[in-house]
Every structure is written in structure tokens, then in C-alpha cells.
Amino acid sequence: MPKGGVEMEGLNKYIPEGTRDILFNECYSKIEIENLLRDVYKTYGYHEIISPTLEFYDVFNMNNQPISQEKMYKLFDNRGRILVLRADMTTPIARIAATKIKKEMFPMKLCYSQNIFRVNEILNGKLSEFTQSGVEILGVEGIRGDVEAIYTGIEALKKIGLKDFKIEIGDSIFFKELTENINLDESKKETLRLLIQNKNISALKEFLENNKENIDKNISLVLERLPELFGGKEVITETRELLNNLDNITSLRCIENVYEVMEKLGLSKYIAIDLGMVQNLNYYSGLIFRGYCMEVGDSILSGGRYDRLIENFGENLPATGFAINVDIVLEALRVQGKLKSDKGVQKVVFCKAEDLDKGYALLKAIKSSGIKTEMALFDSEKEALDYCGKIKCECLINITDNIEYKIINNEWIKSQYKF
Amino acid sequence: MECVKPLRIALTKGRLEKFSIEIFEKIGIDTEELKNKGRRLVLSDKKNNIQFVLVKAVDVLTYVEHGAADIGIVGKDTLMEEGIDFYEVVDLKVGKCKFALASIPSFNLNEGYNRKKIASKYPRVTREYFRKLGIDVEIIKIEGSVELAPILGLSDAIVDIVETGTTLKENGLVIFDEICDISARMIVNRASMKMRVDEIKKLINDVQEVVNTRG
Numbered sequence: 001m002p003k004g005g006v007e008m009e010g011l012n013k014y015i016p017e018g019t020r021d022i023l024f025n026e027c028y029s030k031i032e033i034e035n036l037l038r039d040v041y042k043t044y045g046y047h048e049i050i051s052p053t054l055e056f057y058d059v060f061n062m063n064n065q066p067i068s069q070e071k072m073y074k075l076f077d078n079r080g081r082i083l084v085l086r087a088d089m090t091t092p093i094a095r096i097a098a099t100k101i102k103k104e105m106f107p108m109k110l111c112y113s114q115n116i117f118r119v120n121e122i123l124n125g126k127l128s129e130f131t132q133s134g135v136e137i138l139g140v141e142g143i144r145g146d147v148e149a150i151y152t153g154i155e156a157l158k159k160i161g162l163k164d165f166k167i168e169i170g171d172s173i174f175f176k177e178l179t180e181n182i183n184l185d186e187s188k189k190e191t192l193r194l195l196i197q198n199k200n201i202s203a204l205k206e207f208l209e210n211n212k213e214n215i216d217k218n219i220s221l222v223l224e225r226l227p228e229l230f231g232g233k234e235v236i237t238e239t240r241e242l243l244n245n246l247d248n249i250t251s252l253r254c255i256e257n258v259y260e261v262m263e264k265l266g267l268s269k270y271i272a273i274d275l276g277m278v279q280n281l282n283y284y285s286g287l288i289f290r291g292y293c294m295e296v297g298d299s300i301l302s303g304g305r306y307d308r309l310i311e312n313f314g315e316n317l318p319a320t321g322f323a324i325n326v327d328i329v330l331e332a333l334r335v336q337g338k339l340k341s342d343k344g345v346q347k348v349v350f351c352k353a354e355d356l357d358k359g360y361a362l363l364k365a366i367k368s369s370g371i372k373t374e375m376a377l378f379d380s381e382k383e384a385l386d387y388c389g390k391i392k393c394e395c396l397i398n399i400t401d402n403i404e405y406k407i408i409n410n411e412w413i414k415s416q417y418k419f
Numbered sequence: 420m421e422c423v424k425p426l427r428i429a430l431t432k433g434r435l436e437k438f439s440i441e442i443f444e445k446i447g448i449d450t451e452e453l454k455n456k457g458r459r460l461v462l463s464d465k466k467n468n469i470q471f472v473l474v475k476a477v478d479v480l481t482y483v484e485h486g487a488a489d490i491g492i493v494g495k496d497t498l499m500e501e502g503i504d505f506y507e508v509v510d511l512k513v514g515k516c517k518f519a520l521a522s523i524p525s526f527n528l529n530e531g532y533n534r535k536k537i538a539s540k541y542p543r544v545t546r547e548y549f550r551k552l553g554i555d556v557e558i559i560k561i562e563g564s565v566e567l568a569p570i571l572g573l574s575d576a577i578v579d580i581v582e583t584g585t586t587l588k589e590n591g592l593v594i595f596d597e598i599c600d601i602s603a604r605m606i607v608n609r610a611s612m613k614m615r616v617d618e619i620k621k622l623i624n625d626v627q628e629v630v631n632t633r634g
Contacts, residue, residue, distance in 0.1 A: 125485060168613055199506040199607070201627070227508070231616055272613060292610040294424070297486015299610065 018120050018128025028342040030131070030330055033160050034113045037133040037324060040156045041111035046135055048111050051092040057082035059095050062312045064282035066090075071118050073128075085117035089323060090306065093136045098313030106139030106317065109148075113326070127327055134303070134323035138310075141318040143254070146287045146305065147261050149320045153301055154262075154270050156324060157291065161338045165293040165300065167270055168230065169258060170277030171251035172284040172304070178222060178249065183214040192223070197278050199227035218244050230274035233259060239275060254287060283309070289322070295335035300328050343372060345393050350376040350384040352400040362399050362419055385412060425463065425470040426618055429479045429488035431497075435603050436473065438513035439492045443471075446625040477501065480606075489611035489619070495601040496580055500541045505606040508623050512630055518544055518598035521587055522569045522576035526595065528554070538568035539578040548578060548598050566590045 015021065022030060038048065057074060060067060066088065073085040086092060089112050101108060113133040120126045135152055137145045150167060157165050175196065179189055188211070195204040204227060208220050215223070222229075222242045229235050236256050243249060255273060262271045277288055288304030303322025310317040333339050347366055351359035359375060366373045376384035381398055385405065388396050394407040397417055404417035430439045444450045452462040453471055462471045472488060476497040482488040484503055491505075494514055498507065518541070520528075528535065538559045539545040549556045559574055561567075566586060568574040580601065581587060581594065605626060612619055 124481070164614075166613055198504055199508050199612075200510075201508055201623075202510040202630075203507075227506075228620070230613070272616075274613070292613045294610070294614045297484065297608045297610050 016128070017122060018126065020127070025339070025341045026330070029333070029339045030326060032340070033326055033330060033333070034131065034133055036160050037156050037326075038111065038113055040159045041109075041135055041152065044109075044152055044155070046109040046111035046152075048113070049093070049096065050112070051086065051089070051096065051114065053086055053115070053117075054083045055086055055092055055095075057084050060084055060087055060091055066283045067118070071120075073117050073119055086114065087118060088116060089114060089132055089134060090136060090309070090321060093138075093321075094306075094310045094319070095313050097136075097138045097317055097319070098310050098315035101138075107145075108138045109135060110138065111135045130328075131326040132323040133326050134321060136319060136321035138319045139317050140320070141307070143257050143261070145318065145320045146254075146258050149303060149322055150258065150262065150271075150289055151265070151267070153289070153291065153303065153322045153324070154267055157270075157301065157329075160329065160333065162293060162300075162329065162333060163336055163338070165270065165291055165332075166272045167289050167291045167301065168272040168274045168277065169255055169287060169289040170274045171255050171287050172278065173251040173254075173286055174249070174275055175226075175278040177251055178219055182216065182219060184211060193278050196223070196226045196276050199276060201227050218242065226276045226278075229276055231272060233263075233268075233273070235273045235275060251286075258287060287320070291324075293332050295332040296328050298325070298328050300325055300332060344391060345374045346371050347373040347395045347397060348376050348384060348388050348391075348393050349373060350378070350381055350396055350398045350400070353379065355400045358399050358419075362397065365419070366397075423468075425468045426490065426615065426622070427470045427472065427482075427488040429472050429474055429482045429491040429493075431476045431479050431491075431493050431603075432473045435476075435492060435494060435514045438511065438603060442511060442513075442626060442629050445629045446622075480505070483606055483608050486608045486610055489608050489615065490622070491606045492603055493606060495604055496541065496544070498604060498606070499599075499601075500543050502543055506609060506612055507604050507606050509605040509626050509630060511603040511605060511626070512633070514603040515600065516580050516582040516602075517600050518548075518578060519581045519594045520548070520576055520578055520596040520598065521566075521581070521592045521594050523591060524593050526569070526576050528576070528595065535576065536574040537576050537578055538565055538574035540565055541578060541580075544598070545578040566592055 042048065060072060061069070072087045075083050077083050093110060111134065113131065115129055116132050117129050120128050135149065137148050140148070150169065154167060175193060179192065184192065192207060195207055205224060208215065208224055212220065222239060225242060229239060236252060239252060259268070259271060259273065262268050277290070283306060284304045285307040286305030290299045291301030292299055301322055301324045303320065305320040307318040310319060349359050349363050349366070363373055363375055376387060378384045378387060385396055396405040399419065402417045404415050405412045430436060440450050440453050448467055448469060449464040452464070456462050460472060463469065472482070474482060476493055479491040479493040480497060480501050480503055483491040483505065492511070496518065498505065534555055534557050536557045536559055537545055537549070538561045540561060540563070542558045542560050545558050559568070565577045565579045568577055569592065570590060576595065578598065584594065587594065607619060
């Protein structure tokens with residue numbers, strides 16, 4: 001029989017790995033950021049939605065699913081069906097778009113700010129529960145949707161005060177177009193794709209050398225350069241030259257067009273191009289983008305076009321969107337010294353228990369003049385004054401005795417108070 | 420924009436350390452502190468604004484993944500075993516060895532219907548190798564001296580790193596299959612690659628050149 005101690009207590013004082021309690025200033029900052037982001041989306045005409053934390057596993061179980069099943073938290077409902085804790089927001093929104101929104105409503109812009117759950121490897125320092133704030137633009141093809149998404153993303157990151165970030169854009173179609181006519185089977189193409197995605201320059205060279213009879217010379221030159229084709233607009237020019245102005249590569253034009261719009265808007269300093277971004281080809285179907293900043297090693301924003309996703313739920317709707325990882329952005333802002341702290345209370349009201357009515361009447365009056373104020377939860381004036389010291393509040397009103405205390409030169413100075 | 424934060428490079432302690440230092444020396448980085456590190460953990464080249472840290476192989480991945488280090492030098496074996504995608508920009512062609520399937524001479528992978536037991540320090544590499552072959556095996560994780568496992572009858576065979584093959588030979592084991600070649604790689608954090616393009620591109624080119632000229 002366990003005799004108390006650890007066994008009796010169990011885990012009741014602990015939280016699971018990958019989760020966290022967010023307190024005081026950090027909580028204030030996080031909510032503040034979420035609100036600022038929400039403001040940006042809403043002022044640009046996005047509608048906020050809330051989806052359930054629990055979804056059926058079937059919602060996420062599709063061909064080319066972006067989140068593998070071992071990364072999802074699963075449980076059973078009372079009828080034995082498999083549920084998952086929401087593992088991303090794009091998939092539930094695709095479900096909603098196809099099943100809940102009337103056809104004539106599209107194009108439609110939605111936004112959200114919700115928690116996402118992912119199973120991580122043990123002790124790898126990543127959060128299993130984190131907040132994503134983002135948008136989905138449904139029913140719009142091509143540059144209109146792409147520019148809307150990227151522009152909104154940049155505005156959102158600017159609004160929260162993030163400095164020196166970059167949104168890099170690429171196109172998942174680019175690799176497909178490049179390799180369309182080369183004589184390699186799918187598994188070899190996948191090997192090639194991985195070498196490019198991981199910028200594995202030396203192995204890529206070797207691969208291309210070994211398969212040179214099957215790949216057109218110009219294409220091979222571009223493929224070889226692909227891991228290094230990132231940076232500014234010059235990337236497009238270089239690729240054009242390498243391709244000998246082959247004009248059947250439409251995705252290149254696509255990236256260029258978006259870049260030019262951003263340039264005209266004066267936002268090109270936030271934009272980089274990476275033609276070597278070739279991830280998740282079966283999920284993304286066009287322009288993809290990712291946001292980075294110096295202070296954190298993970299991407300702060302990710303998004304792109306997924307025209308085939310909503311098909312899984314029975315409707316054919318082009319779509320694009322992005323998600324900002326609020327917790328990572330929070331960390332970046334903290335390192336940049338950009339986090340604001342909550343404004344403290346300016347006045348504290350004290351009263352004896354029998355005067356609580358008077359106390360709260362005063363509290364309400366002070367608050368209505370826009371001053372942040374709180375009721376002292378103590379029985380003695382001494383304790384209330386000590387409390388003011390602790391929270392760095394410089395004014396206490398004792399409404400029972402009609403006295404006002406103010407700190408002048410580090411000392412409490414008493415004066416008569418009239419309500 | 421001028422970046423004041425030093426470029427951080429995480430090096431794998433031990434076998435790869437010497438090779439890495441050699442390469443960085445050749446591209447004109449001041450490795451004096453690295454060579455005379457004493458008990459210091461962070462070694463700098465102030466002139467080139469570079470900091471080195473020496474950590475265990477797996478930790479190189481962790482530091483680089485989180486962006487605590489921008490660049491890492493680590494063996495392909497560790498990359499394969501941890502299964503995390505990195506920009507794997509240069510094959511340094513040093514610390515060469517290979518993954519191999521080895522056992523006592525009487526071992527036969529295709530014999531009988533009993534599920535074979537395979538001991539390894541690299542369970543993920545082992546699992547993927549046998550999945551590709553379409554063979555169902557039981558994997559036993561061993562932390563060191565893996566060669567012992569088939570000798571003592573704990574496992575039917577092992578998957579391990581083989582450099583010269585001497586250890587295997589001295590213990591009466593033979594190689595049944597060579598799985599793949601391994602060497603040291605230079606990896607780069609995804610955000611660093613994008614935020615410090617010029618510095619890192621230059622470093623990659625310099626290092627690649629050293630590797631090429633050494634042949």
C-alpha cells in the first residue's frame with residue numbers, strides 16, 4: 001500500500017510536456033498580439049470563426065494529409081469513433097467551407113485565432129499546444145488571392161511591431177513544371193525533390209550527373225542551381241537566363257507578378273524569393289510562402305495555395321491562406337524587446353467592510369473617468385498601503401475616513417479626500 | 420543590414436572535431452581559441468564575428484533546429500537517425516564510414532519464418548532499412564559495443580557504423596550488406612539561411628571549395 005508521498009500525489013502538481021501555464025505579463029502580451037492580429041484581419045474584411053477543439057479523425061485523414069497521424073492527439077467519443085484535437089486550422093476551415101457556407105457567398109475571407117495540438121517527440125523543446133492566428137481566402141484563384149494573403153500577412157506582422165522579418169515566396173508548381181518532361185520515375189523525382197528541399201547541394205550534383213541522359217541540359221542547370229536560387233528579384237532574372245527564356249514555366253511569372261506588386265507597394269524589403277521551396281507538393285498547389293525573423297529559428301508564418309484541399313469535402317474551391325504561430329512570434333518580440341507590459345493600476349480604493357457600497361460607488365466613479373482602479377481586498381488601511389507598494393500604485397483613497405494617500409518623494413503623503 | 424550577432428557554429432565533439440577545425444582554418448577563420456579551448460564552451464573568432472560551440476552529435480541537431488546555432492557540423496548517421504530535415508548544404512567528405520548489416524558468419528537473413536532480432540544503436544535507420552527490404556524484424560536498442568549482441572545471442576544481427584571493419588573482424592563478425600555511406604555534413608538552420616543570406620552563402624562556398632580542392 002502506498003504510504004503517501006509521490007505515489008499518492010500522482011501528477012496533480014504538474015502539467016504535460018509541451019504545455020504551459022501563461023501568466024501575467026506574458027499572458028497580457030499574448031492576448032494583446034492576438035487582438036492586434038484580429039484587428040488587422042477584421043479591418044480588411046475578414047470574418048472570424050471558431051471551430052471545435054475536437055474533430056473526427058476522418059476530417060484530417062485524407063490523401064496527402066499535411067499532418068501525419070502520429071502527430072495528432074487521438075481519443076474516442078462515447079460511440080467509439082476516433083476524435084482528434086484540432087491539428088491545424090486549414091483543414092477544419094476547408095470542411096466548413098464545403099459544408100456550411102452557401103455557394104453564393106464565395107469568394108469569402110475567414111480568419112481565426114485558435115489553439116492547435118500536435119504530438120511532439122519527447123523533450124524536444126517544442127510546444128504541443130500552441131496558438132495559430134491566420135486567415136483563409138476561399139474561392140479566389142491566382143494572383144488576386146495570393147497578393148491578398150501575402151499583403152495581409154505583412155500588415156499583420158508589421159502591426160504587432162515585429163522588426164526585420166522576411167516573407168519568402170516560392171511556388172510548388174515550379175518544380176513540377178521543371179520536371180514535367182524529364183524522364184525519371186516518380187520515386188526518383190521524389191528523391192530529387194528532397195535533395196532540393198534540403199539544399200543538399202553536393203548530393204544533388206551527383207544525382208544530376210548520374211541521371212544526365214534523362215534530363216534536358218537547361219533544366220538540369222536550373223535544378224542544380226535551385227538550392228541556391230533564393231534572395232531578391234535577381235533570382236528570377238538568373239533563372240530566366242538559365243532556362244534560356246523558356247516561357248512554358250508559368251509559375252516563375254506568377255512569383256514575379258506577386259513580387260512586383262509588393263515592390264510597388266513599397267513592401268519588397270519584406271519579401272524574398274526561394275525557388276528551392278518545393279515542400280509538400282501534393283498538398284500545396286501554387287504560390288507558397290514562409291515568414292522568418294532573426295530572433296527565432298522556426299518559421300513565424302507559413303502559408304500558401306491549396307486549391308485541391310476542399311475537394312476532399314465535396315466542393316471544388318480554390319483557396320489560399322496563412323497561419324502565424326503566435327507563441328513563436330511572442331518569443332521573437334520578446335527578444336527584440338518589443339513586448340509592452342500591462343499598465344498598472346493608478347488608484348486603489350480602501351474601505352471598511354461596512355462601507356463596501358460607498359467603496360464600490362467610488363470605484364465606479366473613478367473608473368468612468370478612464371482611470372484604472374481597483375478595490376483593496378484588505379481589512380486594514382495598513383495592509384492596503386503595503387499592497388499599493390507591492391503593485392507600485394502611487395495613490396490610495398480611504399473612503400471610510402475620507403483620506404487620500406499619495407506618494408511624493410518616496411513617502412506616503414496624507415490629505416483630505418472629497419468624493 | 421549589418422548584423423552584430425555572431426554567426427554561431429555548433430561542432431560535433433570528438434572524431435569530427437579535428438576535421439572541422441582543419442576545414443575552418445583553411446578558409447581563414449581564426450581557430451586559435453578552438454584549438455586551445457581549455458574548459459571554455461564558447462570559442463570565438465572575433466575578427467570574423469564567428470562563435471563555435473562544441474557539443475555532442477545529437478545536440479548539434481537540437482541547437483541548429485531551434486536556431487540557437489546557425490550552422491552545425493554533424494555526421495550523416497546522426498541526421499538519418501534523428502530524421503529531422505535540415506538544409507544539408509555541404510558534404511564535407513570527412514569522417515567517412517558506412518552503415519552495415521553484420522553478424523556471425525552463420526547468419527542468414529532469409530532463412531526460416533522466425534522474426535529476426537536486430538540490435539542497433541540506430542533503431543530508426545534499422546527500421547527504415549528493413550522496411551525498404553520488406554522484412555519484418557524486431558529491433559533491440561543497444562547503447563554501445565553493439566558487436567556483442569549476436570555473439571552473446573541477444574540478437575541475430577546488428578546494424579552499425581563500420582569504419583575500417585577491424586572491430587567486426589576481431590570479434591568474428593562479417594558484413595552482410597552495406598546500407599549506405601556516411602560522412603560529415605554541414606547543416607544550416609532554416610531561418611538563419613534566409614536572414615543571413617550573404618554570410619552563409621559565402622561560408623558554404625568557401626567550405627565547398629576546400630572540400631573540392633582536397634578531392
